[in-house]
Amino acid sequence: MILYLNPFTGLAGDMLLAALLDAGASLDAVRRAVDLTGLTGWRLSAERVRTGPLIATRVLIDVHDDATERPASTLIAMAERTGLPAAVAALTAIAEAEGALHGVPAAEVHLHELGGHDTLIDIVGCAAALRDLGVTRVHCAPLPLGEGTVRTRHGVLPVPAPATLALLRGALVRGGAAGEAVTPTGAAVLHAVATVYGPAPEMELRATGYGAGSRELPDRPNVTVAMLGEPAARRDSQVILTTNLDDVTGEVLGYVIERAIAAGAADAWVTPAVMKKGRPAHILHVLTSHELAGALQDLILTETGSLGLRRSVVEKVALPRNVGTVELHGQTVRMKHGPWGVKPEHDDLAKLAATTGRPLRELAREALDAL
Structure with missing residues (x-):
């Protein structure tokens, strides 16, 4: 399954999780994954809300535990219990980004704002939702960077936060959003799943989800949009050459099929038939491109001695492989x-x-x- 994200007003970990749930991911599967971490004192739910003119899903995390700071290594160890590589990779990326910014080894990073329940639940929840939906590829439109400042344990920092920018290395970004449009948890999940940035890939759309953020915007819905689709089948026009043969041996038929494939035919096969007067026969079929149809027609007529054949134009559907x-x-x-x-x-x-x-x-x- 392909996931394409449109961060319409931004992307945070809770907005991404909400969008995946709205697109069909199981809330129970997400809760089970978070349970495996050993985290206590939390409750996760989802509700339908109106944001601007749209109805979307918003996740609610109720915390009954005062712990808001943890070593990054503790969160990584908790995520490892889930068997979700994306969750481990996302938290490891956060630790490495914070360590590089503050000049300490990643293994010694102590997370302040990112050390609480929300970070672990959002990241493990997103990884579990992606697995539940069967997502194998993630694409994303350019991310709005946001602007302004954010108050942290280290003081007032510019938006985007330095950790977010470190996690977005290689991503396509754009301006045009106020406040913190992309959070470190959202950026970490995208980093962990090797997101490809750019226009939507060609796919057959299966489901759409809208994940709401906590802010109310005066002129637009505050949502991240998730679109799920199957790999699009490639369609192109090809030619089938067919001829009825009642006086050609099986050895010759096999030889012609081998020659046709070697000459570039997409496929070649034989079906049994009964012709007029009850004569047993074979029908030779050769599927080919328009460009090769002439050469393969000559091959068939020359090798079989047939006095004619039929040409039919068909639409070929080819799945990616x-x-x-x-x-x-x-x-x-x-x-x-x-x-x-x-x-x-x-x-x-x-x-x-x-x-x-x-x-x-x-x-x-x-x-x-x-x-």
Whole structure:
């Protein structure tokens, strides 16, 4: 699942969590993840609120514990109990940013404003919500930097806060917002999930969520917008060449398919048929681009001796895919990854089976287990 964020008025940890909940993440899943940290004295809920003309979700964190400061290492250790790498990475990034700013090792950083319940709940909650939604890629529009000042334990600091700016290194940013538009927790989560900044990626939209902030703005809703989508299928026009054959051997048909694939056909296959007078036959199909259709037409007619064929223009839908590799018994096996699964390359498995003497089906299972 792809997540695209529009930080309309900014992005804070609680606004991001609220937007993910509004888009369909389970509040119970978030609570269970926070429970695993061992944090006590808190209660997390969500409510529907009106902000400007929009109805959005706002998260409420009630704290019954006076502890507002903690060593960063304590928060990181608590996050490690959840099994959420994004939460650990976000808190580690905060510790490193604060350490660099104050000239102390990250392991010795003591968090003041960021050491309380809110920071841990927001970051662990966002990581849990992302996992619950099945998000694998995060994209974000340019972030509004904000302006003004913020009062901290270290005194009055400019907005954006120095820690926020450190966490936003590499991000696309813009002006045009008053006050603290992006918080360190929001920036840390985006940093931890390797957010890509820019326009919305091509995707099939599945859900939308609006996360409300605590401030009321006079002229606009105070929201972060979350959009969830599946990878968009690529659509393009292709040609199918077909011909009926009742006097061509299976060896010739196999040869033509191999030649067509080698010449650039997207696919080639044969289906059985019964022709007039009950004669058994085969239908040869070759799927190709418009550019290669002429050359492949000549190949089919020349090799099969057919007196003609049919050309049909079709729309091809192709889901995004990529190829990775695994090492198996000293050889490299290519793995074809798609949105819904992964499959070892048959030719590589066949070569490995021939050299090792192991059954092909066992090697296929081992390749999947090696991922």
